[in-house]
Amino acid sequence: MAEEIAKAEEKSAKKESWFKRVGLTTWILVALVLGIGAGILFQVTDTVDIANRYIAPLGTIFLNLVKLIVVPLVIFSLVAGIISLSDIKKVSIIGGKTIAFYLCTTAVAVTLGVVFAMLLNVGMGYELPAEEFTYEAKTADPIDTLIGIFPSNIIAPLANATMLQIIVIALLFGFGMVALGKKVKPVADFCNSMNDVCIKVMQWIIAIAPIGVFGLIAPVIAKYGADVLLPLLWVIVVAYLVMILHTVVTYSAMIKIFSKMSLLKFFKNQLPAFGLAFASASSVGTLPVNMECNAKMGVSKEVTSFVLPLGATINMDGTAIYQGVCAIFLAQILGIDLTIGQILTIVLTAVVASIGTAGVPGSGMIMLAMVLESCGIPIAAIGLIYGVDRIFDMMRTAVNVTGDAACAVCVDASEIRRAEKAAAKKAA
Numbered sequence: 001m002a003e004e005i006a007k008a009e010e011k012s013a014k015k016e017s018w019f020k021r022v023g024l025t026t027w028i029l030v031a032l033v034l035g036i037g038a039g040i041l042f043q044v045t046d047t048v049d050i051a052n053r054y055i056a057p058l059g060t061i062f063l064n065l066v067k068l069i070v071v072p073l074v075i076f077s078l079v080a081g082i083i084s085l086s087d088i089k090k091v092s093i094i095g096g097k098t099i100a101f102y103l104c105t106t107a108v109a110v111t112l113g114v115v116f117a118m119l120l121n122v123g124m125g126y127e128l129p130a131e132e133f134t135y136e137a138k139t140a141d142p143i144d145t146l147i148g149i150f151p152s153n154i155i156a157p158l159a160n161a162t163m164l165q166i167i168v169i170a171l172l173f174g175f176g177m178v179a180l181g182k183k184v185k186p187v188a189d190f191c192n193s194m195n196d197v198c199i200k201v202m203q204w205i206i207a208i209a210p211i212g213v214f215g216l217i218a219p220v221i222a223k224y225g226a227d228v229l230l231p232l233l234w235v236i237v238v239a240y241l242v243m244i245l246h247t248v249v250t251y252s253a254m255i256k257i258f259s260k261m262s263l264l265k266f267f268k269n270q271l272p273a274f275g276l277a278f279a280s281a282s283s284v285g286t287l288p289v290n291m292e293c294n295a296k297m298g299v300s301k302e303v304t305s306f307v308l309p310l311g312a313t314i315n316m317d318g319t320a321i322y323q324g325v326c327a328i329f330l331a332q333i334l335g336i337d338l339t340i341g342q343i344l345t346i347v348l349t350a351v352v353a354s355i356g357t358a359g360v361p362g363s364g365m366i367m368l369a370m371v372l373e374s375c376g377i378p379i380a381a382i383g384l385i386y387g388v389d390r391i392f393d394m395m396r397t398a399v400n401v402t403g404d405a406a407c408a409v410c411v412d413a414s415e416i417r418r419a420e421k422a423a424a425k426k427a428a
């Protein structure tokens with residue numbers, strides 16, 4: 001029997017087109033390389049307009065489709081997850097572990113950013129431009145951010161894809177269904193079926209991700225010439241180095257400590273989400289792909305559907321690193337000597353600022369104002385790095401989504417252990 005199944009599988013694998021056999025990960029990487037190559041070509045031939053007019057729409061169409069599916073996907077997968085958990089205690093334990101993981105890794109991230117920015121003398125070689133730099137900051141009030149978690153109506157959060165509010169709605173309605181049990185079975189069945197439909201549609205959209213990645217990356221690369229990049233090269237290199245270090249060392253350590261998953265399995269399956277996040281600079285836009293990657297790693301649906309949407313909104317390790325590195329960079333080039341107290345303030349505010357950062361392009365830079373303000377660096381100095389924000393944003397988003405995925409792996413493993421212990425105790 002097993003032999004027959006193996007033969008049938010081999011036959012169907014042979015039938016699969018070469019296109020499918022290459023696999024999504026490889027196609028996304030190919031698209032990334034081709035997109036960067038095409039971007040350089042547009043840049044050197046001075047045809048950026050062509051990239052913006054004819055290539056960028058491919059990326060925009062893809063991201064529009066992702067945005068279309070992300071809201072129903074999060075709502076129904078979260079509700080389906082809660083129905084299957086049917087236990088408020090379990091959700092609060094998962095929630096507690098998730099938030100603890102997110103806070104700890106973000107604190108490590110910003111500390112690494114600050115320490116390496118100082119060790120590598122991040123402001124080295126930069127010459128302040130003669131002209132006045134300007135940047136008008138809009139800082140967010142933390143109390144308003146807290147109030148903003150609780151929606152006053154159902155439609156607005158869905159229309160604006162406001163993830164935290166959507167999570168609150170899904171939790172309330174999910175637990176409402178659990179409380180009423182059999183009485184509302186048709187509604188629960190509907191949510192479960194809609195969850196399946198959303199996953200199917202999402203898989204179709206993900207299948208065209210390589211085209212989207214190409215359309216997103218080529219115009220961005222075309223836009224940045226050496227004249228814009230070179231003066232800021234060292235700060236970009238330092239930020240990228242710390243982000244790579246955090247991804248490889250911190251996340252690997254967490255996965256090794258809390259789960260049995262091999263690092264190869266984690267990073268290999270995470271590549272499509274990493275590539276798409278890099279190209280799109282949006283955690284929320286990468287959410288469906290990140291959920292799919294997590295599912296491929298074998299992480300349970302209940303954990304994925306809760307941990308990843310929450311992470312796309314509040315867990316931003318790449319952003320925290322960027323904020324730490326840039327705060328030190330701006331202080332150095334403006335000749336501001338930071339005290340230990342000010343450096344600690346940077347670490348603390350960067351953790352808070354990264355939580356308040358929305359998972360869309362550019363929001364980490366807006367929140368940088370809060371970090372600078374906390375330690376007396378003029379906010380207008382953001383104007384100096386404003387022009388290359390997208391280059392920072394690509395990598396920080398890739399790190400942000402990888403941090404979410406690593407957290408899901410660890411929380412899932414610890415939940416399995418907890419369930420095994422409870423079962424053993426019951427049996428004894």
Ligand code: ASP
Nearest residue numbers: 282283319359360363364
């Ligand atoms: N673009 C980032 C994200 O979506 C947020 C940021 O601007 O740092 O995760």
